[in-house]
Amino acid sequence: MISSDTDLAPGNPRQGVRPLAAILLIQRAVIVVAALFLSGCTGAESPSFRINLEGRHPAEISDNQRDAIAETMEEFFGTPDEPRLPDGTGLNLKLIETAAGPVAGNADGTEQGLFRQHCAACHGITGDGAGAMATTFDPYPRDFRRGTFKYTTTRADAKPLRSDLRRTLLRGIPGTGMPSFAELPPEQLDALVEYVIYLSLRGETEQYLVQLVVDEGEYLPLGVDAKEMVLEDAVLWVAEQWAVVEQNPQEYVVPVPPRPVCGSDAERAASIARGKELYASKDAQCAQCHGPTGAGDGEDERIYDDWNKPKKGVTPEQTAKLARLYTLPLQRLRARDFRDGAFHGGSSPEDLYRRIHIGIKGTPMPAAGPQPGAKGVFTPEDIWDVVNYILSLSGEK
Amino acid sequence: MGNINRRQFVAGSAAAAGAMASAMAMPRTARGADDAWGDLKGRLVYDGEAPERKKLVVDKDVECCGKFDIRDESLMVGEDGGLQNVYIYVRTKDVAVCPDLEKSCKEQVLLDNRDCIFMPHCMSIWASKQKYYIVNSDPVAQNVAFTPLLDTPANIILPVGGDATWHFKRAQRAPVPIACNYHPWESAYVLPLDHPYVAITGKDGSFTIPKLPVGELEFQIWHERVTYLDTKDWPKGRMKMKLQAGVNDLGIIKIPPSALEK
Numbered sequence: 001m002i003s004s005d006t007d008l009a010p011g012n013p014r015q016g017v018r019p020l021a022a023i024l025l026i027q028r029a030v031i032v033v034a035a036l037f038l039s040g041c042t043g044a045e046s047p048s049f050r051i052n053l054e055g056r057h058p059a060e061i062s063d064n065q066r067d068a069i070a071e072t073m074e075e076f077f078g079t080p081d082e083p084r085l086p087d088g089t090g091l092n093l094k095l096i097e098t099a100a101g102p103v104a105g106n107a108d109g110t111e112q113g114l115f116r117q118h119c120a121a122c123h124g125i126t127g128d129g130a131g132a133m134a135t136t137f138d139p140y141p142r143d144f145r146r147g148t149f150k151y152t153t154t155r156a157d158a159k160p161l162r163s164d165l166r167r168t169l170l171r172g173i174p175g176t177g178m179p180s181f182a183e184l185p186p187e188q189l190d191a192l193v194e195y196v197i198y199l200s201l202r203g204e205t206e207q208y209l210v211q212l213v214v215d216e217g218e219y220l221p222l223g224v225d226a227k228e229m230v231l232e233d234a235v236l237w238v239a240e241q242w243a244v245v246e247q248n249p250q251e252y253v254v255p256v257p258p259r260p261v262c263g264s265d266a267e268r269a270a271s272i273a274r275g276k277e278l279y280a281s282k283d284a285q286c287a288q289c290h291g292p293t294g295a296g297d298g299e300d301e302r303i304y305d306d307w308n309k310p311k312k313g314v315t316p317e318q319t320a321k322l323a324r325l326y327t328l329p330l331q332r333l334r335a336r337d338f339r340d341g342a343f344h345g346g347s348s349p350e351d352l353y354r355r356i357h358i359g360i361k362g363t364p365m366p367a368a369g370p371q372p373g374a375k376g377v378f379t380p381e382d383i384w385d386v387v388n389y390i391l392s393l394s395g396e397k
Numbered sequence: 398m399g400n401i402n403r404r405q406f407v408a409g410s411a412a413a414a415g416a417m418a419s420a421m422a423m424p425r426t427a428r429g430a431d432d433a434w435g436d437l438k439g440r441l442v443y444d445g446e447a448p449e450r451k452k453l454v455v456d457k458d459v460e461c462c463g464k465f466d467i468r469d470e471s472l473m474v475g476e477d478g479g480l481q482n483v484y485i486y487v488r489t490k491d492v493a494v495c496p497d498l499e500k501s502c503k504e505q506v507l508l509d510n511r512d513c514i515f516m517p518h519c520m521s522i523w524a525s526k527q528k529y530y531i532v533n534s535d536p537v538a539q540n541v542a543f544t545p546l547l548d549t550p551a552n553i554i555l556p557v558g559g560d561a562t563w564h565f566k567r568a569q570r571a572p573v574p575i576a577c578n579y580h581p582w583e584s585a586y587v588l589p590l591d592h593p594y595v596a597i598t599g600k601d602g603s604f605t606i607p608k609l610p611v612g613e614l615e616f617q618i619w620h621e622r623v624t625y626l627d628t629k630d631w632p633k634g635r636m637k638m639k640l641q642a643g644v645n646d647l648g649i650i651k652i653p654p655s656a657l658e659k
Contacts, residue, residue, distance in 0.1 A: 148550065157549035204547055211546065215624060216570060216617075217633040229490070237567065238547055283538045283556035285579055288457070299457070302581070306544060359552055364578035366540055366552040374553045374561035377538075 046081045046102075049073065050126045052145055052206050055310050055325050056214060065213050068220050072209060072227060076235055077202045080116075080125050086231055089201065089239035090246075092194050098187075099195035114188055115195045118181060127199030129307070130327045137177040140328055143307050144196055145203025147238060148362040151345035156358050156367040158252040159242045165193045167346075175342040201238050208234035254357055254369070256350050257380050259387075268388065268397075275389025283377045284368060286386075289335035294393045296337030303333045306362040333363060341394030352387045432642040434495050437616075438605040439647030441483050441598050445654035447474035453582040455513070458537045462513035467582060470518045471621055472657060479602025480652055482519045483626065484572055484588055484619040486595035487609070488635065495608035498593045505530040505562075508575070508585065510539040510555060515575060515585035519597045519621075522565060524589040529563040531555065540578045545569055545589065552578070565589035571619060586621060614640050622657045 051069060053061060078084030083100045085093050103113035111117075116125070122141040124131040129143030142149070151168060152160040169189050172180035181189065209230055212218045218226060245252040262268035279286045279294070291297035304312055311330040313319040323329060341347060345355055356378065357369030369383060370376040378386065391397060450468040473481035505528040509516045513535060522529055533539045533555035541561070544550040546569060553561045568591040577583035588595060596604035616636045618626045625634025630650060638645070 147547075148544075156552060208547060211570060217625070217635070225490075233567070234547060241549075284554070285538055285540075288579065303578075306550075361550065361552075364540075364542070364552075366542070366554045366578065368554060371553075373563055374555075375559065377554050377556050377559075 046079065047125045049077075049080060049202075050124070050128060050130075052126075052128065052203065052210060053214070054327065055322075056210075057325055061214055064220050068213055068222050069206070069209055072222060072230065073202070073206055075227070076205065076231070077198070083195075083198060085198070086235055088236055090243045091198055091201070091239065095191040095194035096198045098191040111188065114191055118184075119192065119196075122177065127196065127203060128327070133177075134328060138331060139176055139305075139333070140307070140331055141177065143203075144200040145206065146306065146362070147200050147204040147241075148306060149200075150360050150362055151355075152358065152361065153254060153354060154245055154252045154358070155254055156361065156371050159245050161245060161249065161253070162190075162193050162197070165196055166190075169193065171346060173344045174347075175340075175344050197242060201235065201242070204238045205230065205234040254354060256353050256357075257384075259349050259353075260381070260384055262388075271385045271388045272392045273389075274382075275385035275387070275392075278378065278382050278386050279389055281377075289364065290338065291335070294338035294390065296335045298335055303335060303364050304330075305333045305364075308333070338390045338393040341391075341396055347396070349384075349387050349391065352390060353383055356383050356386055433611055434608040435611050435640045435642045436605055436607045436644045437485075437596075437609055437640065437647065438603070438644060439485075440649050441480040441602040441604070442478045442649055442651050443474040443480040443602075443654065443657075444478070444651040447478070448472060455580075455582060457580050458513070461535065461537050462580065465512050465514075467514060470514075470584065473518075473600075475600045475602060477601060479598070479600055480620075481598055481600055481602065482586075482620070483598040483602075483604075484519065484521070484586075484595060484617075485598070485604055485606065486521070486588065486590060486617055486619075487592060487606075488615040488617045489613075492592050492594060492614070493610040494592050494594075495610070498608055499526070502526050502593060504528065506587075507532065508541065508587070510535050510541070510577075510583075513537075513580060513583070515541075515577070515583055517585070519572070519586045521572075521588040521590060521595040521597065523593050524565040524568050524591055529565065529587070531561045531563060533557065533559045538579065540580075541575060542578050543573050543575045543587070545573045548589075567591075571624060572621070574621075588619075609640050611640055611642050614638060620657060623659060626652070626656060628652060628656045 051066060076084065076086055081101045083093070083096050085091055085096070098110070098112065099114040101113045101116070103117045104111075106112055120131055122131045122133045122137070123129055123144070124134070124141075127144035129141045131141060134140055147159070149160045149164065151173070152164040154160055154164065166189055168178070169181045169184075169192060171182075172178050181192070184192075212226075212230070213220070213222070260271070262271060278284060280292070287298055289298040289303055302312075308331050311319065311322050311326050313322050319330065336343065343351065343355070345351055345360070355365070357367065359365045359367035367374070368376050368378045369380070450470070450472070453467045453469055455462050455465075455467055470482070475481060502523060506520055506522045508520065508529060508531045510532065511534040531541050531553065536557055538557060539555045540553065541555065542550075542552045545565065545567075548566050548569075551563055553563075555561060567589070569589050572586040572588040575585040575587060594606050594609055596606045598604045614637070616638070618631050618634045618636070620626045627633050630636065
């Protein structure tokens, strides 16, 4: 009987192994089997959300604190089988209900339990990126609880649009274990997107609550005032951050100007040459991670994304100690090798423009384009030159 | 709820209720009168031998940064034992703010990239009133990255001579770490609050928080080595007191080295 509380003992991560086609097939088969287990076909009890104690020693958290957190979280968000939402979040509970629960077919022919069927084996019932399959992937499946999503059309300081998440479902993330779900009907994609946002909202709220109850040692039991504070300061606050982007796309979506047309080979070569110089410039620091020739072999071999950075200590001994406080082992981030031509966020010129302008949220890749309050280092014309240079490295145009 | 921001609505109602309550409760001679506000001061002393600050590994932009003596700033003890860079701040929710402080509040707080480190190492900012002005005074490109809980993340490139202005949208319950993706040894902390009642101990370990509202207040004390500084006087890094008008001098507070060990 597999429950979501299955502890993933930190094992040896597969270093630098990219799944071959055969392994991918086997993984897909195992995902289906795991999903069946999670779906309750074996008569398993209902799974529950796993508490987020990343970075904290479980022994230092009292039962009272655990109970206070679990009780408040269930009050606001319900359970994996029966989701709930406070008023005013702007999320669509009906869609969330479709994606929630055990895998089943409804009398009207619609499907239930979409998240458990398609996502939980990798992303976990809690959306913590620590499903049963997680350690087989490099990079790990996304942990939604930080509220950070890497590949968006929105500004560096903004949440994604629903259409950004939908795009990821449709395209998958080439070069990673995230497959395309383009074969799913549109209403199922909508339901999954909404459920991911629900898990993310839940995750950010829980971060706030754990900081309050565990780190700060807030007085227990949590009174009405404290819960009201969590509702206002966390749940509705984060929900507002999602809503404001959805309601004001003109302000939050980064405009991608038309790509300058290169009328001749000479013009293209000139653009690539400019891009190469900009790439190497001291202000942009691209080569530091991506290497002098864009082979992903920069001096910075020790880069980590925001999910893994906290696991890295100043010394190897410290890192070993920290490992005990986190579910998944420390995993390095790989700066993209441009010669591959396989870009996680999409390989079209417009996709690359966005990556350079916005940066990649949750990673050291910064915003090179202007954002509110900061001029950045590249103009839109600069960015197109750099895009042309990068595409030239894989023989693309 | 249409376009009404629920937070503003609730905050507005609470403010109105609070204003009425305080008007009815205590007849005050004049707004901002001396008996309505008090100062908190004290001096934190490290009760042990000051440890030597480790030299940090400087392996980027070495031509520029290698010439500075860059050392660990996570435990700074002054010559006379003063414990530096400890945050003391009010925890009480919706604390009353002295109008004088609103008036005298500076427009911005500065974070400088200078000599290949962040300066200052610890700062605070009044989130709703002050801008965070970030400057690069170094001859190499710099980066400033921080992820305040539930607030927008920052990952800003500062070219040589560059600057940026940042706004914190909300207060935090604890200081936020700041990093540089280009120069991994760099580190700093900023605490955005929705009030001005915070002090960071100086080189001699002393601190003053002026013009606090008289009455029951709860304070927190925080140091980057251990986060909430748990000591005899401040269990779990928290302290409740009844603040009096005038100067409330906590005197010398000795912090044992064990309290700062992770």
